[in-house]
Structure formats: structure tokens, C-alpha cells
Amino acid sequence: MKGRKADAALAFNTLIWGSTFTLVKSALADISPFLFLALRFSLAAAALAALWTVAWRGRAVKRTAVTGGILTGIFLFAGFLLQTLGLQFTTPPKSAFLTGLTSVMVPLLAALVYRNKPQAAEVLGVLVAICGLGLMTLEGPLGSIGKGDLLTVCCAVAFAAQIVTQGHYSERADFEVLSLIQVATAAVLALALVGWVEPLKIVWNPAVVYAILVTGLLATALAFTIQAWAQKYTSSTRTALIYMLEPVFAWLISYFILGQGLAGRAALGAVLILGGVALVELKPMQIRLHP
Numbered sequence: 228m229k230g231r232k233a234d235a236a237l238a239f240n241t242l243i244w245g246s247t248f249t250l251v252k253s254a255l256a257d258i259s260p261f262l263f264l265a266l267r268f269s270l271a272a273a274a275l276a277a278l279w280t281v282a283w284r285g286r287a288v289k290r291t292a293v294t295g296g297i298l299t300g301i302f303l304f305a306g307f308l309l310q311t312l313g314l315q316f317t318t319p320p321k322s323a324f325l326t327g328l329t330s331v332m333v334p335l336l337a338a339l340v341y342r343n344k345p346q347a348a349e350v351l352g353v354l355v356a357i358c359g360l361g362l363m364t365l366e367g368p369l370g371s372i373g374k375g376d377l378l379t380v381c382c383a384v385a386f387a388a389q390i391v392t393q394g395h396y397s398e399r400a401d402f403e404v405l406s407l408i409q410v411a412t413a414a415v416l417a418l419a420l421v422g423w424v425e426p427l428k429i430v431w432n433p434a435v436v437y438a439i440l441v442t443g444l445l446a447t448a449l450a451f452t453i454q455a456w457a458q459k460y461t462s463s464t465r466t467a468l469i470y471m472l473e474p475v476f477a478w479l480i481s482y483f484i485l486g487q488g489l490a491g492r493a494a495l496g497a498v499l500i501l502g503g504v505a506l507v508e509l510k511p512m513q514i515r516l517h518p
Contacts, residue, residue: 233457245476254438268414270443295396296408302389309382316375332387333467359499394463402455
């Protein structure tokens with residue numbers, strides 16, 4: 228039951244993230260991306276620090292939680308950094324697809340680093356979902372690989388490393404401390420680069436304030452705390468696969484709020500992503516893959 232609850236909690240994360248696309252896009256017209264990331268992670272870190280400082284008063288902090296939090300925070304920020312840089316040289320649909328390759332890289336990294344063998348159903352589910360993601364995001368063939376594409380592939384590697392590393396340390400550390408240190412590390416790195424990577428720009432208006440509040444408190448503080456807890460009870464491969472529901476929720480929210488429906492190809496892609504998740508959840512094949 229805890230595994231089912233963990234999977235449901237991770238799916239809830241994708242609902243949060245899928246609902247913030249329009250919000251963030253409108254805010255970025257009035258704030259530079261790295262300043263936005265710095266404010267987002269700083270707000271999340273401050274909220275978690277206020278929450279967990281009271282809850283953890285008088286309790287010891289495990290060294291594994293500190294180590295795991297720093298490592299996952301570095302990988303988390305690296306993913307956002309590389310994705311943002313890559314978007315300057317490639318198209319958003321291509322970026323979305325290449326970032327989605329995180330789901331393929333997670334079981335490979337887990338098997339390589341921690342010797343975690345994925346189930347056959349997990350591998351098949353990931354491949355089916357990747358095909359669906361391609362149908363949803365790509366309007367044409369991948370074509371030649373440019374600088375932006377390579378940066379985005381590296382971004383997928385970083386996000387995969389964050390999921391695998393967190394999966395490893397979630398079993399050994401308290402999720403409250405792990406989530407706080409992870410977000411705080413990302414905040415420090417983002418603040419260190421503000422003004423170096425791009426010119427500072429911010430126009431304080433309701434859209435910017437609302438985007439910082441929602442992404443900082445819900446899409447970062449809450450979401451990554453949920454992930455740190457959930458990965459105690461579910462595998463890294465399942466986490467990456469469930470996260471592929473994000474574009475599905477984004478499309479559904481666009482449909483119900485903005486009235487923008489899915490084209491036939493994109494709708495088929497959404498069905499394939501859901502099918503890939505169902506393959507893993509229903510476990511029609513219980514065998515594990517061996518090298």
C-alpha cells in the first residue's frame with residue numbers, strides 16, 4: 228500500500244508541475260530566468276527551513292542526509308541550468324522530448340551505479356511512454372543534433388542522476404532533511420550565478436509574484452519533499468516513468484481551462500504514456516532483467 232501511495236504522490240507532483248507551465252511562461256516576460264530560479268529555490272528553502280527547524284529541534288541530523296541532499300541539489304540545479312541554456316539553441320518541443328529521455332537514463336544509471344536491475348515491465352513501460360512523449364512533443368523528425376540538443380541531453384542525464392541519487396539516499400536518510408538540503412543547495416548555486424549568466428531583469432507585478440509563490444511553495448518545497456518521501460517506497464525507474472505524466476496533465480489542464488484540445492497524434496501520445504505507466508503499475512511481467 229505504501230508503494231501505491233508513493234506512486235500516487237509522485238503523480239500528484241506531475242499535476243502540480245503540469246499546471247505551472249502557463250504561469251511560468253507569462254512570468255518570464257518580466258523576470259530573467261536565472262533570477263526566477265534563484266527566487267523560486269530560495270523561497271522553497273526558507274519555507275522548508277522554517278518548517279523542519281521546529282520539527283527537528285533537539286534531533287540529530289544524519290550525515291547521509293547532508294551528503295545526499297548536497298548531491299541531489301547539485302544534480303537538480305544542473306538539470307535546470309542545462310535545460311535553460313539548451314532552450315536558447317533548440318525548439319521547446321525538441322527540448323521537452325529530449326528532457327523526457329530522463330526516463331530511459333534512470334534505469335541505466337541505477338543499474339550502472341547501484342546495480343539495481345529494473346523489471347522487464349518497467350523497461351517496456353518506459354519505451355512505450357517515450358514513444359508517446361515523442362508523439363506529443365515532436366512535430367517532425369529529430370533531424371541533426373545541435374548544441375542546444377546536446378545541452379538538453381546532458382540536462383536529462385542530470386535529472387536522471389538526481390532521481391537515482393535521491394532514490395539511493397531516501398532509503399538511508401530522513402526525507403525532511405534530505406529535501407531541505409537539496410533545495411537549499413540548488414538555491415545557493417542559483418544565487419551564485421545570478422548576474423553572471425544573464426542581465427538581471429525583474430518587473431514586480433502580480434503574475435511574477437504569483438509564479439514565484441506557486442513554484443516556490445508548491446512546485447519546489449512541497450513537490451521535492453514528496454519525492455524524497457515517496458522514493459523510500461518506490462523505485463527510481465518508476466519515479467522517472469510516472470514523471471512522464473507531466474505533459475499529459477499539462478495538456479488536460481489546457482483543455483479544461485483554455486479549451487485547447489489535443490490533436491490526434493498528441494492524443495495518441497498521451498494514451499501511450501498512460502499505457503506505459505499502466506504496464507508498470509499492473510506488472511504483467513514480474514521477471515527482472517539481467518546483464
